[in-house]
Amino acid sequence: xxxxxxxxxxxxxxxxxxxxxxxxxxxxxxxxxxxxxxxxxxxxxxxxxxxxxxxxxxxxxxxxxxxxxxxxxxxxxxxxxxxxxxxxxxxxxxxxxxxxxxxxxxxxxxxxxxxxxxxxxxxxxxxxxxxxxxxxxxxxxxxxxxxxxxxxxxxxxxxxxxxxxxxxxxxxxxxxxxxxxxxxxxxxxxxxxxxxxxxxxxxxxxxxxxxxxxxxxxxxxxxxxxxxxxxxxxxxxxxxxxxxxxxxxxxxxxxxxxx
Numbered sequence: 001x002x003x004x005x006x007x008x009x010x011x012x013x014x015x016x017x018x019x020x021x022x023x024x025x026x027x028x029x030x031x032x033x034x035x036x037x038x039x040x041x042x043x044x045x046x047x048x049x050x051x052x053x054x055x056x057x058x059x060x061x062x063x064x065x066x067x068x069x070x071x072x073x074x075x076x077x078x079x080x081x082x083x084x085x086x087x088x089x090x091x092x093x094x095x096x097x098x099x100x101x102x103x104x105x106x107x108x109x110x111x112x113x114x115x116x117x118x119x120x121x122x123x124x125x126x127x128x129x130x131x132x133x134x135x136x137x138x139x140x141x142x143x144x145x146x147x148x149x150x151x152x153x154x155x156x157x158x159x160x161x162x163x164x165x166x167x168x169x170x171x172x173x174x175x176x177x178x179x180x181x182x183x184x185x186x187x188x189x190x191x192x193x194x195x196x197x198x199x200x201x202x203x204x205x206x207x208x209x210x211x212x213x214x215x216x217x218x219x220x221x222x223x224x225x226x227x228x229x230x231x232x233x234x235x236x237x238x239x240x241x242x243x244x245x246x247x248x249x250x251x252x253x254x255x256x257x258x259x
Contacts, residue, residue: 006030010076011129016084024096025126028072031064035075036122037086037096037113043122044094044113060107071109074098089113 008028031050057067089095097110
């Protein structure tokens with residue numbers, strides 16, 4: 001029994017220019033795969049066994065896993081640049097082919113499909129798969145839309161909160177700046193007051209020094225006047241003394257000169 005965790009399902013709407021659109025449903029396992037194709041009226045199936053897949057992989061120098069992964073890539077999604085064909089293979093059999101490039105060489109893979117014994121069941125199974133896939137996609141879209149709306153509301157809330165924070169920040173900065181200006185102006189006023197006090201103290205200190213200098217100059221002037229007065233007083237004394245005695249010139253006796 002196959003492990004459901006390793007089973008993968010794909011459904012490709014294959015558009016081929018020469019035919020009506022086809023729906024290719026694939027069920028992919030680790031070692032083999034099952035394919036079913038319908039045009040809406042008839043259906044064909046291909047059950048690739050593990051032995052067949054190993055044989056094909058060996059022909060292309062690939063491992064079993066690489067072969068299945070490459071086949072799933074081209075039959076899960078229509079690859080641009082690849083040429084798809086679905087043509088008669090005789091006895092109501094069909095052959096599905098697609099091309100791909102490997103190392104610069106264009107290669108082609110083909111698988112033969114047999115008519116389904118119950119085309120209605122195959123077609124209904126493909127339609128059910130598409131309906132389920134559509135429901136799942138619709139639910140996913142709804143979830144994504146709801147998640148987007150929720151994220152949008154959260155984003156709007158974040159934007160509003162950011163605007164509130166920005167306004168509060170600006171108000172806070174303005175308030176702090178105003179308080180800072182008050183403190184700064186107060187400091188400036190105190191500095192001016194200290195400067196004025198310092199200037200007044202310097203001016204007051206210079207005034208006594210000027211008075212001392214002028215006092216020293218006055219004393220030196222008086223000292224000079226006293227000295228002059230002391231010099232004048234002896235002269236006056238001498239004058240008064242000369243007035244008390246008659247003035248005369250002393251004459252010494254002359255010696256007789258002998259001849």
